[in-house]
Amino acid sequence: xxxxxxxxxxxxxxxxxxxxxxxxxxxxxxxxxxxxxxxxxxxxxxxxxxxxxxxxxxxxxxxxxxxxxxxxxxxxxxxxxxxxxxxxxxxxxxxxxxxxxxxxxxxxxxxxxxxxxxxxxxxxxxxxxxxxxxxxxxxxxxxxxxxxxxxxxxxxxxxxxxxxxxxxxxxxxxxxxxxxxxxxxxxxxxxxxxxxxxxxxxxxxxxxxxxxxxxxxxxxxxxxxxxxxxxxxxxxxxxxxxxxxxxxxxxxxxxxxxxxxxxxxxxxxxxxxxxxxxxxxxxxxxxxxxxxxxxxxxxxxxxxxxxxxxxxxxxxxxxxxxxxxxxxxxxxxxxxxxxxxxxxxxxxxxxxxxxxxxxxxxxxxxxxxxxxx
Amino acid sequence: xxxxxxxxxxxxxxxxxxxxxxxxxxxxxxxxxxxxxxxxxxxxxxxxxxxxxxxxxxxxxxxxxxxxxxxxxxxxxxxxxxxxxxxxxxxxxxxxxxxxxxxxxxxxxxxxxxxxxxxxxxxxxxxxxxxxxxxxxxxxxxxxxxxxxxxxxxxxxxxxxxxxxxxxxxxxxxxxxxxxxxxxxxxxxxxxxxxxxxxxxxxxxxxxxxxxxxxxxxxxxxxxxxxxxxxxxxxxxxxxxxxxxxxxxxxxxxxxxxxxxxxxxxxxxxxxxxxxxxxxxxxxxxxxxxxxxxxxxxxxxxxxxxxxxxxxxxxxxxxxxxxxxxxxxxxxxxxxxxxxxxxxxxxxxxxxxxxxxxxxxxxxxxxxxxxxx
DNA sequence: CTGTTAGCGCCTTCAA
DNA sequence: TTGAAGGCGCTAACAG
Numbered sequence: 001x002x003x004x005x006x007x008x009x010x011x012x013x014x015x016x017x018x019x020x021x022x023x024x025x026x027x028x029x030x031x032x033x034x035x036x037x038x039x040x041x042x043x044x045x046x047x048x049x050x051x052x053x054x055x056x057x058x059x060x061x062x063x064x065x066x067x068x069x070x071x072x073x074x075x076x077x078x079x080x081x082x083x084x085x086x087x088x089x090x091x092x093x094x095x096x097x098x099x100x101x102x103x104x105x106x107x108x109x110x111x112x113x114x115x116x117x118x119x120x121x122x123x124x125x126x127x128x129x130x131x132x133x134x135x136x137x138x139x140x141x142x143x144x145x146x147x148x149x150x151x152x153x154x155x156x157x158x159x160x161x162x163x164x165x166x167x168x169x170x171x172x173x174x175x176x177x178x179x180x181x182x183x184x185x186x187x188x189x190x191x192x193x194x195x196x197x198x199x200x201x202x203x204x205x206x207x208x209x210x211x212x213x214x215x216x217x218x219x220x221x222x223x224x225x226x227x228x229x230x231x232x233x234x235x236x237x238x239x240x241x242x243x244x245x246x247x248x249x250x251x252x253x254x255x256x257x258x259x260x261x262x263x264x265x266x267x268x269x270x271x272x273x274x275x276x277x278x279x280x281x282x283x284x285x286x287x288x289x290x291x292x293x294x295x296x297x298x299x300x301x302x303x304x305x306x307x308x309x310x311x312x313x314x315x316x317x318x319x320x321x322x323x324x325x326x327x328x329x330x331x332x333x334x335x336x337x338x339x340x341x342x343x344x345x346x347x348x349x350x351x352x353x354x355x356x357x358x359x360x361x362x363x364x365x366x367x368x369x370x371x372x373x
Numbered sequence: 374x375x376x377x378x379x380x381x382x383x384x385x386x387x388x389x390x391x392x393x394x395x396x397x398x399x400x401x402x403x404x405x406x407x408x409x410x411x412x413x414x415x416x417x418x419x420x421x422x423x424x425x426x427x428x429x430x431x432x433x434x435x436x437x438x439x440x441x442x443x444x445x446x447x448x449x450x451x452x453x454x455x456x457x458x459x460x461x462x463x464x465x466x467x468x469x470x471x472x473x474x475x476x477x478x479x480x481x482x483x484x485x486x487x488x489x490x491x492x493x494x495x496x497x498x499x500x501x502x503x504x505x506x507x508x509x510x511x512x513x514x515x516x517x518x519x520x521x522x523x524x525x526x527x528x529x530x531x532x533x534x535x536x537x538x539x540x541x542x543x544x545x546x547x548x549x550x551x552x553x554x555x556x557x558x559x560x561x562x563x564x565x566x567x568x569x570x571x572x573x574x575x576x577x578x579x580x581x582x583x584x585x586x587x588x589x590x591x592x593x594x595x596x597x598x599x600x601x602x603x604x605x606x607x608x609x610x611x612x613x614x615x616x617x618x619x620x621x622x623x624x625x626x627x628x629x630x631x632x633x634x635x636x637x638x639x640x641x642x643x644x645x646x647x648x649x650x651x652x653x654x655x656x657x658x659x660x661x662x663x664x665x666x667x668x669x670x671x672x673x674x675x676x677x678x679x680x681x682x683x684x685x686x687x688x689x690x691x692x693x694x695x696x697x698x699x700x701x702x703x704x705x706x707x708x709x710x711x712x713x714x715x716x717x718x719x720x721x722x723x724x725x726x727x728x729x730x731x732x733x734x735x736x737x738x739x740x741x742x743x744x745x746x
Numbered sequence: 747c748t749g750t751t752a753g754c755g756c757c758t759t760c761a762a
Numbered sequence: 763t764t765g766a767a768g769g770c771g772c773t774a775a776c777a778g
Contacts, residue, residue, distance in 0.1 A: 014524070014755090016754090016755055016756085017755065017756065017757095018755080026764075026765085027764065027765040027766075028755090028756080028757090028765085028766090029757075029758095029764070029765060029766080030763085030764060030765075032756070032757060033757095033763095033764085036757080038757080038758095039763080039764090040763065041763070041764080042763060042764090045763085045764080057520055057521065059495070059498060059499050059521065060499060060755085060756080061440075061499065061501065061754090061755050061756070062496070062499040062500045062501070063436060063439045063440050063445060063500060063501045063754090063755080063756095064440050064754070064755035064756045064757090064770090065755080065756060065757080066436045066756095066770095067434075067436045067437050067440050067754090067755080067756075067770050067771070067772090068755080068756045068757050068758085068769085068770055069756085069757075069770090072436060074479075081465060082455070082461045082462070082464050082465035082468065083458060083461055083462040083465045083676075085456060085458055085461070088455045088456055088458070088461035088464075089455070089456040091455050091461075091480075092454060092455035092456045092482060095455065095480065095481055095482055096482065099481060099482075099489075099493070104479050104481070104496060104497075104500060105479065105480055105481060106447075106477050106478065106479055106480075107464075107468065107478055107479075107480040108468055108472065108477070108478060109465060109468055109469065109472075116472075120472070122432070123435070123477060124477075125432060126432050126433060126434065126435040127435045127436060127477060128434065128435070128436045147430055148430065148432065151387070260659060260660065260663065263663045264662070264663060267663065285660075286633060287633065287658075287660045287664070289637070290633065290636045290637060290640065290664065291660070291663065291664060291665070292664070292665040303456075387771090389770090389771055389772085390771065390772065390773095391771080399748075399749085400748065400749045400750075401749085401750095401771090401772080401773090402748070402749060402750080402773075402774095403747090403748060403749075405772070405773060406747095406748085406773095409773080411773080411774090412747080412748090413747065414747070414748080415747060415748090418747085418748080433771085433772080434770090434771050434772070436770090436771080436772095437754090437770075437771035437772045437773090438771080438772060438773080439754095439772095440754050440755070440756090440770090440771080440772075441753085441754050441771080441772045441773050441774085442754085442772085442773075747778100748777100748778080749776105749777085749778080750775105750776085750777075750778095751774105751775085751776080751777090752773100752774090752775090752776100753772100753773095753774090753775105754771105754772085754773095754774105755770105756769100756770090757768105757769095757770090758767105758768090758769090758770100759766105759767085759768085759769105760765100760766090760767085760768105761764105761765085761766085761767095762763105762764080762765080762766095
């Protein structure tokens with residue numbers, strides 16, 4: 001007799017299917033069938049099984065299931081940071097979709113570090129995830145084309161997939177930046193500064209390209225890329241820029257972080273927006289409409305990026321998607337005209353929520369800001 | 374002979390330890406020992422094993438390990454929302470600590486919904502997590518005292534644990550609110566409005582209590598709790614409040630969401646801060662110092678909340694913590710005086726980061742790093 | 747130092 | 763409709 005049935009020493013072991021089977025007076029398989037519905041069981045025995053389950057507070061061990069089954073019902077998610085609302089919102093969307101599919105999410109942050117990303121990815125694969133949604137660190141292309149990925153589905157978000165086998169859900173960075181810069185040009189600005197972060201970031205170079213295009217097409221020469229490495233650096237750069245021979249009359253911040261740095265720097269230098277310098281940015285955020293002046297920005301469908309990516313992944317997982325090649329999906333961005341560019345939207349600053357916020361179920365109609373002209 | 378060694382039908386199976394053992398000409402246990410270091414293996418055979426591992430691209434199956442071992446090396450994390458920077462930052466901290474311990478994190482959102490929380494918790498337990506860090510939904514007390522939790526460690530963050538067996542890492546909400554309100558009182562305000570969200574939230578009632586204390590102790594009568602259910606509602610409430618017989622001269626927003634609503638509403642009503650109404654809030658946030666006027670707030674050590682909670686959990690998991698009763702840890706908050714209260718801080722608005730931001734190892738001098746979009 | 751045996755808890759396969 | 767045997771991949775416990 002197995003000692004596990006020896007009640008004398010049943011210290012703290014979890015109750016298993018065998019326990020349920022014993023109590024219900026049936027075989028383990030019957031319990032399994034009742035739970036999974038994989039085959040018909042007489043109503044009579046099913047009832048007995050349920051009763052035993054309840055009495056014993058039995059909970060199936062999903063780890064054992066994962067080991068036995070082909071699928072672990074788990075996906076992995078890797079984002080650079082979680083305290084960045086953009087990434088966090090993506091993660092939230094992915095998590096929500098996963099929940100709808102009955103999947104669990106193993107989540108981690110890469111801190112924008114290729115080594116961490118590799119290590120964590122590898123750990124997830126060892127944990128037998130069925131798929132991966134990643135906002136990949138720039139230079140991990142070689143890794144992702146390794147053989148380890150032959151059996152797992154991968155979708156990247158916000159940045160294109162390193163290998164070409166994976167799907168990516170992106171945003172038209174170049175076109176978006178271009179639109180914003182063209183709007184500034186429409187205000188008559190001819191010298192527009194471009195503020196970005198590390199140029200190793202995919203989005204930064206794409207947005208700079210859009211900026212250059214807009215400038216060149218308008219017959220103006222693009223300014224050099226300004227890398228706001230740190231707040232201090234940004235202060236110094238902006239100060240010297242504004243004190244230079246030909247200070248720009250407008251400024252495009254390629255993401256929220258540079259926007260924040262830039263705003264602090266301008267404010268510290270006592271420079272007025274939009275009177276002394278017009279401002280536009282890429283990526284909307286909470287408070288962008290509460291700032292004085294409210295900020296004109298390119299809004300990205302953040303939640304939808306994650307949502308679409310996750311849905312794509314589950315399509316692949318369920319195998320309904322036959323194609324082997326990776327696709328690139330682009331979700332549209334939108335110019336939200338507010339005041340920092342020099343516009344005076346008719347409805348001054350309506351007191352309404354413009355972005356999904358805690359209480360607002362995501363993915364709802366966006367009630368875009370009033371845009372004039 | 375097992376058919377799994379029949380090469381003819383090795384379609385796509387993962388390589389296992391048996392494959393490695395076979396190729397290296399050793400037993401499975403030797404391979405296991407080499408990998409885990411659980412026992413000495415001669416350098417010679419170890420080398421052979423490593424070679425086989427490399428040739429076959431062998432990766433141990435963590436699911437099988439979890440099934441076999443007592444621990445799954447996995448913890449569960451449940452937060453209400455991920456697009457709320459507060460929760461996301463906590464989650465980031467927890468994830469970081471988990472990474473340091475070689476643990477994976479299964480993360481999900483409860484959407485502030487007790488049923489979802491229960492379902493997801495239960496799923497995590499079935500997945501054999503070694504512990505749980507939760508920002509619990511208010512009214513799930515009974516659930517958490519169930520027997521299912523007898524074998525798992527739980528630490529709650531931001532809100533106290535329902536049962537008394539769990540540790541909680543909290544912030545002095547009452548005292549913090551009190552400090553902020555006292556600061557407003559110090560400016561000579563006698564009528565101060567309190568804006569909050571749903572009173573079912575623990576933090577809201579605690580902060581309201583602090584507000585009432587401060588008011589009463591100063592000999593003024595507290596105003597009734599104003600629940601900013603939605604932006605629209607907030608606009609209406611603020612409008613009627615300001616048009617009432619005795620409009621308040623100051624306002625305390627109990628968290629960021631009401632702060633945002635309030636700012637929008639005030640701005641829509643054309644009310645000047647701090648001239649017509651002074652403002653203070655609970656919880657600092659990016660941009661709070663860039664707003665005009667910059668906001669006076671109570672700052673919470675968000676990242677540390679998650680960090681401490683996770684470390685507490687791992688202490689419990691490793692069993693070095695014997696005590697069975699749950700403890701409540703309070704991390705200090707801090708009044709950050711800016712301009713919205715009517716103060717004129719000497720350093721006008723220095724261009725420096727005031728909060729932990731990207732890439733800043735927690736608790737370190739701040740130097741935010743690139744986040745990309 | 748190394749190999750064998752025996753499960754972890756579940757479900758696929760086959761037999762009754 | 764139900765049950766028994768066997769194995770998913772790994773490691774504790776015991777040989778040798």
